[in-house]
Amino acid sequence: MSSKFDTIFLERYIKNECTDAEREAFDSALRDSPSLRSSFDQMKKYAALINLLPEEKTSEAFTDNVMRTIRLKKEKPQLAIFPAIRGLFTREVLGVLTAVVVLALIFSPQLRSVSGSFETAVMDEVAPSVAMKSEVSKISSDPESPVLQSVPSKSSADRLQSTPKGLAYSTEANTHSAPAEINRQTSEADAPQAAMNELASAPSPIISTAEEKPEQIALMGTIRNVTEGEYSTKKGISPTAPSMKDDALQSKSKSMKLEESFDATPADFETKEERSEQQPFPYSRYKAHVTGTDTLLVRLPENQLSAFIAAWKKSGGTVISTDIEDTLAIVRAKGP
Amino acid sequence: MPEELNDNELILRIRDGDERAFRMLVNRWRDRLVTFCSRWLGNRVDGEEVAQEVCVILYEKLHLFRGESLFSTWIYQIAVNRCRNRHGSWWNRLTRNGKRVSSVDRETSEITVVDHESSPEQSAQKSQAQAILLAAVANLPVQFREVIILRDLEDRSYDEISRITGSSEGTVKSRINRGRAMLQETLAEVRDEF
Numbered sequence: 126m127s128s129k130f131d132t133i134f135l136e137r138y139i140k141n142e143c144t145d146a147e148r149e150a151f152d153s154a155l156r157d158s159p160s161l162r163s164s165f166d167q168m169k170k171y172a173a174l175i176n177l178l179p180e181e182k183t184s185e186a187f188t189d190n191v192m193r194t195i196r197l198k199k200e201k202p203q204l205a206i207f208p209a210i211r212g213l214f215t216r217e218v219l220g221v222l223t224a225v226v227v228l229a230l231i232f233s234p235q236l237r238s239v240s241g242s243f244e245t246a247v248m249d250e251v252a253p254s255v256a257m258k259s260e261v262s263k264i265s266s267d268p269e270s271p272v273l274q275s276v277p278s279k280s281s282a283d284r285l286q287s288t289p290k291g292l293a294y295s296t297e298a299n300t301h302s303a304p305a306e307i308n309r310q311t312s313e314a315d316a317p318q319a320a321m322n323e324l325a326s327a328p329s330p331i332i333s334t335a336e337e338k339p340e341q342i343a344l345m346g347t348i349r350n351v352t353e354g355e356y357s358t359k360k361g362i363s364p365t366a367p368s369m370k371d372d373a374l375q376s377k378s379k380s381m382k383l384e385e386s387f388d389a390t391p392a393d394f395e396t397k398e399e400r401s402e403q404q405p406f407p408y409s410r411y412k413a414h415v416t417g418t419d420t421l422l423v424r425l426p427e428n429q430l431s432a433f434i435a436a437w438k439k440s441g442g443t444v445i446s447t448d449i450e451d452t453l454a455i456v457r458a459k460g461p
Numbered sequence: 462m463p464e465e466l467n468d469n470e471l472i473l474r475i476r477d478g479d480e481r482a483f484r485m486l487v488n489r490w491r492d493r494l495v496t497f498c499s500r501w502l503g504n505r506v507d508g509e510e511v512a513q514e515v516c517v518i519l520y521e522k523l524h525l526f527r528g529e530s531l532f533s534t535w536i537y538q539i540a541v542n543r544c545r546n547r548h549g550s551w552w553n554r555l556t557r558n559g560k561r562v563s564s565v566d567r568e569t570s571e572i573t574v575v576d577h578e579s580s581p582e583q584s585a586q587k588s589q590a591q592a593i594l595l596a597a598v599a600n601l602p603v604q605f606r607e608v609i610i611l612r613d614l615e616d617r618s619y620d621e622i623s624r625i626t627g628s629s630e631g632t633v634k635s636r637i638n639r640g641r642a643m644l645q646e647t648l649a650e651v652r653d654e655f
Binding site: 133168174180183192 | 483484487488491495496516520613638
């Protein structure tokens, strides 16, 4: 179709709205152009069809519905008010709620422990006693003692995979080191060392075989892995160790100092890291706590605790209090 | 109330709280509104529903009408906006999906046209052709559909269509030209029936 004689012009032509000059020009073009003639025929048919389209009819019910809707809106003005405040209300409230949730997620301890503040979270949770500080500093002064060394300064994700609470454990060769270190500060090097040797060589199905050495290792590694709450809820412990709760209460404030007191070398960290990747630490099963200068709170399964106490006593160590049912014992490297 | 009152006079009465005047205005416009909305949306049910919404909005917003333009322009503006909203709503898009009327579906087209003046045979043939035309209009893209309806079915001037749709007059003419070309293409297959 010629742009000059488009449907707009054809419409005007059909409605007889164009000028005489336009009409003459179109008539001559129509004679010469079959395509224009075809377009014109189509337009005429289209216009005829369009003009015949009837209007939709409605009843009085339409008006009644409209009036009823208007009356309802008048009777319930809050319907008109609500949308006005709804946008403001929902935006404000949802914004505040979203901010609170985001902040809670950011600052929650679980998230911190996962996202980089792992060191602090672990130290809070471990809650070492006041006495442990000196214990640890002495023990960690020995580069061969892997038991109470601090967590290697690697990424928290790696640490989570290797030792979930940052507690490294010793391998078979280092199993006997921790009691030896504890004993060194109490000038009784032989007793705990011998006790642990006993444990290692005892016929107990739990700690004697090579497969069960991780459990034995666990005893060593979990020395600092008891929280204040856990300690204070245990029955029969407090009369024999009145200072333990105080130690635990002070543990949080001392936690950073504890970390500072570690003297392990980077080489030790690497070694411990590699070791921890080899075997997961079963810290959830065994827990023990340094309760005094030379006192240990030991928590083991009943059969293992009995074996441990027997071996401990045999090696010259002292058992201050036991609670076999609760699988707890307070032992001291040197007798009273 | 005299029936010969024009729209502007009715509006003045409505502003004074005359409910009968509003009722008269609705009665005057309801067929045109339902027809326009039905053609815009492609079915009578939606068209009637939207037309009622337009009347309610008309009542609520009547104080905003300053009389600077024709009342018909203002009410068509409201109707076009309501139809656009309804057409663009997620529910409409969801239910419309796969349900567009086409010339192939003319037997099941929702739009029915009845002509009582022709013979039954002619009337049936014409009705079918008109139904196909309306289905074709309903299937046009929105920007072509609304200008075609306003120009060819509602007989609005180009200037008024320009005001109603918010487009320039040149754009309106261009869209009408293209829309008609699309319609004629669609109708080509049933040309013999005309």
